[in-house]
Amino acid sequence: xxxxxxxxxxxxxxxxxxxxxxxxxxxxxxxxxxxxxxxxxxxxxxxxxxxxxxxxxxxxxxxxxxxxxxxxxxxxxxxxxxxxxxxxxxxxxxxxxxxxxxxxxxxxxxxxxxxxxxxxxxxxxxxxxxxxxx
Numbered sequence: 589x590x591x592x593x594x595x596x597x598x599x600x601x602x603x604x605x606x607x608x609x610x611x612x613x614x615x616x617x618x619x620x621x622x623x624x625x626x627x628x629x630x631x632x633x634x635x636x637x638x639x640x641x642x643x644x645x646x647x648x649x650x651x652x653x654x655x656x657x658x659x660x661x662x663x664x665x666x667x668x669x670x671x672x673x674x675x676x677x678x679x680x681x682x683x684x685x686x687x688x689x690x691x692x693x694x695x696x697x698x699x700x701x702x703x704x705x706x707x708x709x710x711x712x713x714x715x716x717x718x719x720x721x722x
Contacts, residue, residue, distance in 0.1 A: 612691060614643045616722060619715040626708060640721035656681075677704075687711075 617639055623632040654661070658679035665672045669691040676684055683704030689696050694717035702709045 612641070612646050612696065613694065613717060614641050614646050615720050616640050616718045617715050618718055619713055621711060621713045623712075624710045638718070642721070658682075 619637045619639065620634060621637070622634045625632060654675060654677075656677065656679075658681065659675050659677040661673055661675050663672075663674040670688065671691075672686070672688045674684065674686045681704060683702060685700055685702040687698055687700035689698040696713075696715050698711075698713040698715075700711040700713070702711065
């Protein structure tokens with residue numbers, strides 16, 4: 589199960605942050621993620637990742653939701669500072685996910701629900717722009 593969680597994180601957490609060019613600026617971002625997995629004997633520790641999003645990254649919303657070749661965005665809706673999406677993944681992290689991101693200047697919050705191999709995982713991402721890419 590731990591391998592599945594790590595695979596999902598690498599496919600979804602970092603890229604799920606990079607939505608809408610009008611609601612997100614390029615630059616160096618810090619993403620803090622918490623996860624809840626019902627039935628796990630212990631609480632998953634929060635993770636922190638820093639990622640550089642280029643101008644090209646934030647141009648195409650579908651490409652920035654996931655960089656994994658195993659995941660395809662099946663639905664994308666934008667309304668003001670809010671973006672909602674659904675995605676289908678194959679491979680080790682096969683399953684479906686959906687999420688909503690709300691932007692507030694140089695920060696945003698994402699709530700996401702993933703279903704894979706009969707398990708449901710809830711994720712919350714709080715991100716903030718640190719500045720220009722190094």
